[in-house]
Amino acid sequence: MAERQLLPALRGGRGTRSLLLTARGLSHLPRGLGNMNGLEGLSLRGNRLRRLSQEVEALSRLKVLNLGNNNLDEVPEQLKYLISLQKLHLFGNKINRIPSSVFDGLQNLVLLNLNNNQLTCLPPEIQRLKNLECVSLDNNQLRSIPKEFCCLRKLRELHLSHNSVIAIPEEIKYLTKLKILILSRNQIEDLPDGLSKMKRLRVLDVAGNNIQIFPTGIESLELEELYCEDNPLFEKKPVSAVQEEDILTLKELTARFILTQLENKNMYLHTAIKNNLEVQTILSHNRKCAQCGRGFLSMWLECVQFVDVKQRMKTSRNLELLPVRTLLCSYNCFNHRDHGLFGIAVP
Structure with missing residues (x-):
């Protein structure tokens, strides 16, 4: 069925720039897809794909690829051949592994969406994706963020809600272009001091963690939105000093x-x-x-x-x-x- 629907596009040859094969029940890529080397947009969302065939390697002009809501259990290694790819959607799969070699050829990638998967870690080689501007990893099982991730100097948005992250690396201060940082519903206890050096940050969401206190200088950021409900924040209660003098080394x-x-x-x-x-x-x-x-x-x-x-930014109601x-x-x-x-x- 999918092959028959693909025939008109194949007749168009290199002139076909976009192909929509959403929710067609596909368990494998249609034959002849590799001949469409002029393709720039391809949607295979909502199928039953477990892996990709080698035909996809020929789509060197592809800019947008949507593989959301399939049955992939790892990021397909063939994607490294898509040297023109700018936007990659892999949400709603069963991905628990990212081969480090997949980052070799995705140097033009701007957006990476891995929401709703089963990732427990990120390979440090992700730092090779120097042009990434938006990364979304909501609803995974991540326990930590490698410090190499903070080498993505062009990053503007980072979404990490509903994971199991305990700590954020101090190196996050190097993400100087970051504007939106979503860390809600994790297990974070302490925010790094480097967070206060992110002068372009405008939205910070740390709701539903284990945070008691914010790092020094956080009040100097020009935040427009701050959400921190459902954290055990310190309360304003007087405490007297337990001693009068200091014994210094x-x-x-x-x-x-x-x-x-x-x-x-x-x-x-x-x-x-x-x-x-x-x-x-x-x-x-x-x-x-x-x-x-x-x-x-x-x-x-x-x-x-x-x-x-509260007077200068949108905050949690409480x-x-x-x-x-x-x-x-x-x-x-x-x-x-x-x-x-x-x-x-x-x-």
């Missing part, structure tokens, strides 16, 4: 002294550090106290600042104040009056 004392001297433009010390890569590496992890502004290294007090963001992580260098700064910060109670 020699390393911390030395680091704080050096950071203060650098802040005061000590050129001798600046020159000495410039020639010492080990010291540079250690000091590169410094933070600044939210109260006094002085630098510190690895000993701090973690506090919460409750930020009212969100009143957003708990944001704030770091202080000492109990002395914590006990300073009127700083508007709250300590984190230890149960």
